[in-house]
Amino acid sequence: MQTEPNIRPRFASEHIPQRVFYIPFAYYYRVRLGTPAKLLSWGLIYLFPTAFYACLAAGEVSLAILYNYILLLLAVFTLYETGYIYNDTFATRKEANPSIRLYPDNLQYFYAHYRTIIAVRIMLVICVLVILLCLHPTPLWWLTCFSVLLIAPIFYAYNLIRNRYNVFLYPLLVFSRYIPFVIPYLNSNNIQYIGWLFLSFPLLNALERFSMPRYRYPLIRCLIPNEEAKSLFRTGYYALICIVATPVLLVSHSSLFPLMPIYILGIYRLLLYVLTRFYTPKNYLKG
Secondary structure (H helix, E strand, O other): OOOOOOOOEOOOOOHHHHHHHHOOOOHHHHHHHHHHHHHHHHHHHHHHHHHHHHHHHOOOOOHHHHHHHHHHHHHHHHEEEEEEHHHHHHHHHHHHOOEEOOOOHHHHHHHHHHHHHHHHHHHHHHHHHHHHHOOOOOHHHHHHHHHOOOHHHHHHHHHHHHOHHHHHHHHHHHHHOOOOOHHHOOOOOOHHHHHHHHHOHHHHHHHHHOOOOOOOOOHHHHHOOOOOHHHHHHHHHHHHHHHHHHHHHHHHOOOOOHHHHHHHHHHHHHHHHHHOOOOOOOOOOOO
């Protein structure tokens, strides 16, 4: 397929059906991930930390926590995914050198039906949040639902600013899809889980954003000079967190259990770094 010189094709799938615009998670998989391996990676870096720290903050693992998590996940990611759709359709029109992830027929369909697509997604989010508030009419759950709705203006602002400075919004944008899961269970004794959740992946992802080829900042350029260097950087990031945090917790006689996701993600990044020395998985470092 021929593309114009100023367009960077980033197609994750050979075919993208129009129904993905309506189905939660389908758009992210077909347009942003594209392979089962990347889906598993997403589960490890997103589902695992959010579920782990939600249960840790709640102080239990139960069916009620699971149901809450699933409903909240549906609301959070449906809205966040809508931001991806806006980014891949309207926001790219403002870029001189856009990343193109949708085929011409997808774009044509979206522009003809975007009001319906967005309305369906927004209604789904509202319905899920109403169900959660009916089940839990407490101040913390109201705050949780408000944090979910905040994803929309944050993503809109991020898409509106199409220059190198929008990376400063990126940490807030990334964390906006993580933090709602722990808010319902927060109290003065477990508020530190917000910090561990931020360290588990959002901080790493935000740092990498400052290394994007078009907007690479000098400080981050030293750590991530090119896209291929990200594998080693990710491994080093988790190694550093573990090396610093483990003795601090031991000296303070605190449990190491909150570090479990960081340990596991560190092992995962190390194994992936070794694997990519010999084999490059499909769509690796493309998202």
